[in-house]
Amino acid sequence: MGFVTATADRLTIRNFTETAGLFRTLGASGFRRFSTYRQATAAATATNTVFGFLRTYVMLAVAGSAAALGGQAAGYDAPQLITYVWVGQGLIGVVGMWGWTELADRIRSGDVVTDLLRPVHPVLGYLLPDLGRAAYALLTRFVVPIVVGALAFDMYLPRRPATYPLFAVSVLLAVLVCFAGRFLANAAGYWLLDTRGVLMGWALCAGVLGGLYFPIRFLPEWAATALYLGTPFPSLLQVPLDVLVERDPPIGQLGLLGLQALWAGVLFTACVVVQRRAERRLVVQGG
Numbered sequence: 651m652g653f654v655t656a657t658a659d660r661l662t663i664r665n666f667t668e669t670a671g672l673f674r675t676l677g678a679s680g681f682r683r684f685s686t687y688r689q690a691t692a693a694a695t696a697t698n699t700v701f702g703f704l705r706t707y708v709m710l711a712v713a714g715s716a717a718a719l720g721g722q723a724a725g726y727d728a729p730q731l732i733t734y735v736w737v738g739q740g741l742i743g744v745v746g747m748w749g750w751t752e753l754a755d756r757i758r759s760g761d762v763v764t765d766l767l768r769p770v771h772p773v774l775g776y777l778l779p780d781l782g783r784a785a786y787a788l789l790t791r792f793v794v795p796i797v798v799g800a801l802a803f804d805m806y807l808p809r810r811p812a813t814y815p816l817f818a819v820s821v822l823l824a825v826l827v828c829f830a831g832r833f834l835a836n837a838a839g840y841w842l843l844d845t846r847g848v849l850m851g852w853a854l855c856a857g858v859l860g861g862l863y864f865p866i867r868f869l870p871e872w873a874a875t876a877l878y879l880g881t882p883f884p885s886l887l888q889v890p891l892d893v894l895v896e897r898d899p900p901i902g903q904l905g906l907l908g909l910q911a912l913w914a915g916v917l918f919t920a921c922v923v924v925q926r927r928a929e930r931r932l933v934v935q936g937g
Contacts, residue, residue, distance in 0.1 A: 680786075683783070684786045736798070741792065745886055
């Protein structure tokens with residue numbers, strides 16, 4: 651009996667070790683893959699930095715107009731808006747809001763069939779390399795705009811120590827939510843001959859409703875609330891940035907993270923369901 655128990659324990663440890671090693675390998679593959687695109691990374695970082703200056707002066711004009719009337723712009727002061735802009739520019743590459751068409755391309759070419767033969771679920775098989783991509787972007791496209799913004803402007807620094815780990819968790823959740831949304835947009839290729847319209851719709855909504863072009867809280871309160879609760883898009887950028895600039899009290903920050911986690915769970919459940927239905931469709935077509 652003791653021998654059986656010990657053997658089972660060793661098998662459990664071995665399986666866990668092998669699974670963890672597989673996860674590390676897939677994640678590292680995404681990091682290595684995107685680290686080879688040095689020129690693309692430099693060009694994207696430079697573009698985000700240039701647009702950071704443009705957006706900053708627009709936001710400063712908004713803050714100045716609000717200050718002239720004796721108030722703040724939707725609860726943000728000028729340093730908060732500056733931090734909102736520059737950290738948002740850095741997060742564009744980390745979150746990966748658009749530009750990913752790998753799954754749709756593989757569906758169109760038929761190569762997606764090989765994904766079904768791998769020992770990893772397709773959703774997980776695409777997620778882990780994407781996390782590696784996000785880690786690489788965090789070291790490159792995230793750091794440079796923030797350094798430039800800090801040198802050129804008076805940025806807001808969080809005053810509550812707990813904000814920093816909360817922001818880190820929020821960024822991770824934003825990456826998960828964005829990946830799930832992109833996966834679902836790409837998975838439309840199982841049913842559509844051309845996914846360009848779906849992907850363009852995702853990119854447009856991610857930018858406008860995600861808080862990239864302007865803070866969602868600039869909208870009327872009822873509209874902002876509807877977007878927060880009814881769509882996952884504010885979880886991409888708006889929520890992490892609101893957490894960082896301490897737009898809300900600590901309980902409000904936790905509520906925003908809970909909303910992100912809820913959307914991540916909903917979208918990943920949808921990814922698994924869609925993938926399962928797509929596999930049945932492929933079997934029917936191939937049968």
